Amino acid sequence: MSPRDDLLPRGPLTAPGLARIRGRIWGLEKQLIGEVSRLGLGQPDTIALWYGESDQPTPAFICDAAYKAMRAGETFYTHKRGLPELRQTLATYMAGLYGVPMDMERITITMSGMAAIMLSFQALLDAGDNCAIVAPVWPNCSQGTEVMGAEPRRVALELENGVWRLDTQRLMDACDERTRAIFVNSPGNPTGWMLAADQQREILDFCRRRGIWLVADEVYARLVYDRPVAPSFLQVAEPDDPLLVVNSFSKSWAMTGWRIGWLTHPVWMGETISSLIEFSTAAVSVFTQRAGIAAVSEGEPFVAAMLARCRAGRDTVVPRLQAMPRVAINPPSAAFYAFFKVDGVDDSLAFAQEIFHKTNVGLAPGSAFGPEGEGSLRLCFASSPERLNRAMDLLEPMLR
Amino acid sequence: MSPRDDLLPRGPLTAPGLARIRGRIWGLEKQLIGEVSRLGLGQPDTIALWYGESDQPTPAFICDAAYKAMRAGETFYTHKRGLPELRQTLATYMAGLYGVPMDMERITITMSGMAAIMLSFQALLDAGDNCAIVAPVWPNCSQGTEVMGAEPRRVALELENGVWRLDTQRLMDACDERTRAIFVNSPGNPTGWMLAADQQREILDFCRRRGIWLVADEVYARLVYDRPVAPSFLQVAEPDDPLLVVNSFSKSWAMTGWRIGWLTHPVWMGETISSLIEFSTAAVSVFTQRAGIAAVSEGEPFVAAMLARCRAGRDTVVPRLQAMPRVAINPPSAAFYAFFKVDGVDDSLAFAQEIFHKTNVGLAPGSAFGPEGEGSLRLCFASSPERLNRAMDLLEPMLR
Numbered sequence: 001m002s003p004r005d006d007l008l009p010r011g012p013l014t015a016p017g018l019a020r021i022r023g024r025i026w027g028l029e030k031q032l033i034g035e036v037s038r039l040g041l042g043q044p045d046t047i048a049l050w051y052g053e054s055d056q057p058t059p060a061f062i063c064d065a066a067y068k069a070m071r072a073g074e075t076f077y078t079h080k081r082g083l084p085e086l087r088q089t090l091a092t093y094m095a096g097l098y099g100v101p102m103d104m105e106r107i108t109i110t111m112s113g114m115a116a117i118m119l120s121f122q123a124l125l126d127a128g129d130n131c132a133i134v135a136p137v138w139p140n141c142s143q144g145t146e147v148m149g150a151e152p153r154r155v156a157l158e159l160e161n162g163v164w165r166l167d168t169q170r171l172m173d174a175c176d177e178r179t180r181a182i183f184v185n186s187p188g189n190p191t192g193w194m195l196a197a198d199q200q201r202e203i204l205d206f207c208r209r210r211g212i213w214l215v216a217d218e219v220y221a222r223l224v225y226d227r228p229v230a231p232s233f234l235q236v237a238e239p240d241d242p243l244l245v246v247n248s249f250s251k252s253w254a255m256t257g258w259r260i261g262w263l264t265h266p267v268w269m270g271e272t273i274s275s276l277i278e279f280s281t282a283a284v285s286v287f288t289q290r291a292g293i294a295a296v297s298e299g300e301p302f303v304a305a306m307l308a309r310c311r312a313g314r315d316t317v318v319p320r321l322q323a324m325p326r327v328a329i330n331p332p333s334a335a336f337y338a339f340f341k342v343d344g345v346d347d348s349l350a351f352a353q354e355i356f357h358k359t360n361v362g363l364a365p366g367s368a369f370g371p372e373g374e375g376s377l378r379l380c381f382a383s384s385p386e387r388l389n390r391a392m393d394l395l396e397p398m399l400r
Numbered sequence: 401m402s403p404r405d406d407l408l409p410r411g412p413l414t415a416p417g418l419a420r421i422r423g424r425i426w427g428l429e430k431q432l433i434g435e436v437s438r439l440g441l442g443q444p445d446t447i448a449l450w451y452g453e454s455d456q457p458t459p460a461f462i463c464d465a466a467y468k469a470m471r472a473g474e475t476f477y478t479h480k481r482g483l484p485e486l487r488q489t490l491a492t493y494m495a496g497l498y499g500v501p502m503d504m505e506r507i508t509i510t511m512s513g514m515a516a517i518m519l520s521f522q523a524l525l526d527a528g529d530n531c532a533i534v535a536p537v538w539p540n541c542s543q544g545t546e547v548m549g550a551e552p553r554r555v556a557l558e559l560e561n562g563v564w565r566l567d568t569q570r571l572m573d574a575c576d577e578r579t580r581a582i583f584v585n586s587p588g589n590p591t592g593w594m595l596a597a598d599q600q601r602e603i604l605d606f607c608r609r610r611g612i613w614l615v616a617d618e619v620y621a622r623l624v625y626d627r628p629v630a631p632s633f634l635q636v637a638e639p640d641d642p643l644l645v646v647n648s649f650s651k652s653w654a655m656t657g658w659r660i661g662w663l664t665h666p667v668w669m670g671e672t673i674s675s676l677i678e679f680s681t682a683a684v685s686v687f688t689q690r691a692g693i694a695a696v697s698e699g700e701p702f703v704a705a706m707l708a709r710c711r712a713g714r715d716t717v718v719p720r721l722q723a724m725p726r727v728a729i730n731p732p733s734a735a736f737y738a739f740f741k742v743d744g745v746d747d748s749l750a751f752a753q754e755i756f757h758k759t760n761v762g763l764a765p766g767s768a769f770g771p772e773g774e775g776s777l778r779l780c781f782a783s784s785p786e787r788l789n790r791a792m793d794l795l796e797p798m799l800r
Contacts, residue, residue, distance in 0.1 A: 011669075011672070012668060014608075014640055014641060014642040014666060017607065017608035017609075017611060017640075017641060017642045018608070018609070018610070018611030018642075019607065019608075019611045019612060019613050019642030020611065021523045021524055021669070021672060022523060022524060022525070022526050024526070025522065025523050025672060025675075025676070026672065028672075028675050028679075030671070030675065031675065031678055034480075051477055053476055053477055057473035057474075057475045057476070058470065058473075058475035060471065063467065063470040063471055063475075066466075066467075066470065067463070067466075067467040067470070070458065070463040070466065070467070071460065071463055073457035074457075074657070075457045075458035075463070075654070075655065075656070075657040075658065076453055076457070076656055076657045077451055077453055077656050077657060078657060080434075111511060111659070111681045112681055112682060114678075114679070114680065114681060114682055115680060115681045118679065118680045118681075122425065122547050123421045123422060123425050124421055124422060125422070126422050126424070126527070126549060127526070127527035127528075127549050128527075140678060140679050143675070143678075143679045144679045144680075147522050147676065147679055147680075148548075148549075149526060149527050149548075149549060207417065207419065208414075208416050208417035208418070208419075209417075209418070210418065211417060211418030211419045211420065212419060213419050238416060240414055240416070240417075241414060241416065241417060242414040242417045242419030254475070255475065256475070256476055256477050257474065257475040257476045257477060257478060257685050257686055257687075258475065258685050259511070259681055259682060259683075259684070259685055266414060268412060269411075269421070271430070272411070272421060272425060272426065272428075275425075275428050275430065275431065275543070276425070276547065278431055278514075278540060278543075279428075279514070279518065279540050279543045279544045279547055280514065280515060280518045280544075280547075280680070281511045281512055281514060281515045281518075281659060281681060282512060282514055282659060283659075284659070285657050285658050285659055285688075286657055287657075288685075
């Protein structure tokens, strides 16, 4: 159990006055990537590999679709769950990708993958509940549970011979009668780890038996190097299963700045999700949704080029890291991160800050992804080989 | 006190499985405006006056600023709290509007006014807390408290000789030791009611003494007919007061569909709000923020034209309503709504639906704004006099 909210230390007193903010919110851990990246504010010679985004701007055909919609006057309030055209486009897209039937009534457009996660938590987590989270994992999902007054319960992946794997029994053992959800991000940020289909079946069966929701963050589904697409829970689930699948336009279509994603859910949850969207941000702008339609309908060559860019980035960075005696890493088979342990490093935040001061290369500290990541660093390789080689030249003296 | 969350009826069972959603979320009341407006989906001859938006699309100079930013490659992740340029632009704008000093460190850009409200509730409301809300009021703020597991505690405005007024003593009496916030929307939707400066001082003093936050929704600040700008809590407060002021680009700049607003808060809360944004949607897209800069910097003629349009709309609609014996209304001095009681109507939802079936004119039922609004209808008059007169011609037989 989490400590009772009213026993947590609350924020500072306002002056004048006595008002304070929630203790749980005041005590939220900072996003540690920001503790490094703010060092680079206003420094033009930074090689920023700390965030999860490529060095490619959004392609022109996507921007043009947005502008065309704006100028056609599509600037009013719209359907809370998104344009039917975009929802149908995504249903067709996912049906093709996964070889399963997909009803557009299962799809709701959200203000980013993160927004889809927060909406899921709002629907599922009362104060005092808990959510099991497979870790290390990008930090925001864990703090999202705490915003709802719930407890994140981390279940660590195991690193065996350089390969990350999940002991599903440990995951199931971490759940109790107040567990309302399991959160799994596969392919995983930061590790590039992927669940296998038989593990997905096992976890889903457990959720069905125990009345636990599965929140599956699958935003890296298309960034996979050893097969056409990552295994999805949608391939092993029934339409009415307690499953919420989070997707995003950010990674494959270079739309990180746009804030658009989608949630796949049982049909009966559509109205609930619609209300929660109404009460948090209301709908994604129509012109951004038109950009999304263009991305999915005409973007396959771009997605292929993005994957090729990431593969080239991986094949540039990983061999150079492997050649350094202090560094341990295997080539990840998915996502666009090199997540590597550095021998002798026990404070990855301080080390990432030191690296930035000495080299202007921005890396994310492993501790940003939880205690399981301490001692490691994360490098986003969704960049040109030239830029990555320049970064590696600068990093080499620090990591050798 | 709200009922304990684990005693509330939860959502339906999933099939296969046992999983349910939160009872509090399953039990959330639907947005009743949508119960009328969905009747109009796909009906091109609808005269939709149900939503709070004008019939004007966003002006071209604002759209062009967004497109220019997109094509310049401003499509990446950005500052969680918003572009410093936009925050400074807004600080200067508010300092000029209200004649008070304003530090840009007090300003954070949000994904709409509603998002600013939800971020405020996330910062302030633990499960079991309550929030006093001056009503009738637009519905989403009340449901936002419930998403956080808190209790909305409504305090009704009084209608005296056709004029809405707040008994501040009743508001203060409604607060107890679990009251963490007071929510006031002034100028008010749907009533067009406005707080006077002396009442603002009284409420703020009470909040200081009792350690209660004031969440002030001031999105209609510029749509005022009897003075240059509505009184703002910012004019009576100190920078460190327990005050959160919600603003939006939606109403004055015809940007309802864009989803951009801002929150003014004590400087020390900046990092907390930044974290909450990170864990809900991340930042507003850079190109939308560039549109916001254009709106504030070059939009004063448009704001003046919007106000003139609303004034003409008010002066078209209100006299015609006043001429109907069953209708009671005074011209509102702010916002862009006619909110009028219709003699003999005790189910405003059914009546609004009947009106739509018979006339194709879309009005919002008063009950959408709480029990205080039952028996009334809301009409948004931010339209051309021609369109409004056509609507009034159709409505007249139903309201006479």
